[in-house]
Amino acid sequence: MQTTSHLLLIRPAKFTFNTETAVNNTFQSAKDIDAQTTALQEFDGLVKMLEQNGMDVTTVNDTEEPHTPDSIFPNNWISFHDNDQIVLYPMYAHNRRLERKPHVIEKLKTKFNVTGVIDLSVYENSQVYLEGTGSMVLDRENKIAYACLSERTNLNVLKDFCHQLGYRPIAFTATDSKGFPIYHTNVMMCVADQFVVICLESVKDIDERGSLVGFIKNAKKEIIDISIDQMNHFAGNMLQVESANGTKFLVMSSQAYQSLRENQIAKIESYCQILHSNLATIERNGGGSARCMIAEVFLSEVTKT
DSSP states (O other), rough: OOOEEEEEEEEEESSSTTTTTTTTOOOOOOOOOHHHHHHHHHHHHHHHHHHHOOEEEEEEEEOSOOOTTTTOOOGEEEEEEETTTEEEOSSSSHHHHOOOHHHHHHHHHHTOOOOOEEEHHHGGGTOOBBHHHHHOOTTTTTTEEEEEEEETTTTHHHHHHHHHHOOOOEEEOOOOOTTTTTGGGTTTTEOSSSSEEEEEGGGOHHHHHHHHEEEHHHOOOOOEEEHHHHHHHTTTTEEEEEEEOOOEEEEEEEHHHHHHHHHHHHHHHHSEEEEEEOHHHHHHHHSSSSHHHHHEOOSSSSOOO
16 A cells, blocks of 8 residues: 555644754755744644545644654654554654654554554664655565665664565665755655656766666656756655545645646646645755655554444
């Protein structure tokens, strides 16, 4: 199962520009004085859009202390799997490690079954990292974990994840227009059920690019190629979800949508509907977009008595 209607979003308590992540997140482009107020409006708008289109959204309020400026991006520290296991991940920034707050997991346990926890956060002691489904883009149906390597995405931790969850690691190198490693795979790549949106231009090594294309085609998914400029507008940071009745949607920011060409929009819409929402403040200050804000929940639901 590639998509789910069960989604976790964290409502920020004190969203700000995070100086600890800015050292290797080139997508953080501005520092707004009062980002929290506007970010809350953008967050609530995204949640409303998802719920109006039939998604089951579990919203958890962040706490003011300890201060976690990037709590709005939960998919980096936790993921949920259809064997009712959760995975906790090692985070590069010290203040992002504080996002692993017990009340988030406890809230989910009121709705979903959790039978086990795979805790990869111990790798922080060795200063190597794997930031969840930011570092990896998962083809859940074909058990493939795509990952562009960076300071935040370590090959050995990737292999450990894949060994424990039964995935095949596909690691490669991707860089931005200035030659810097792309910090998270999910800003340059989105895997849906029948297609993949990807910035192939960012994969400079021809052999690596060819291998990557081959893996995607072998998985029987159509490639929708985006440019680096479109990637910079978060056109790679998309997530396919489904409503409770099984209707598929591709969720993205309005900035990402506006960067797409007509033929790219038509191709996506031949597979599923597009939903987009204004996330400009979150994108500028946080360096992440719609996909980063959503953690998919593949856990089984608690049986009601």
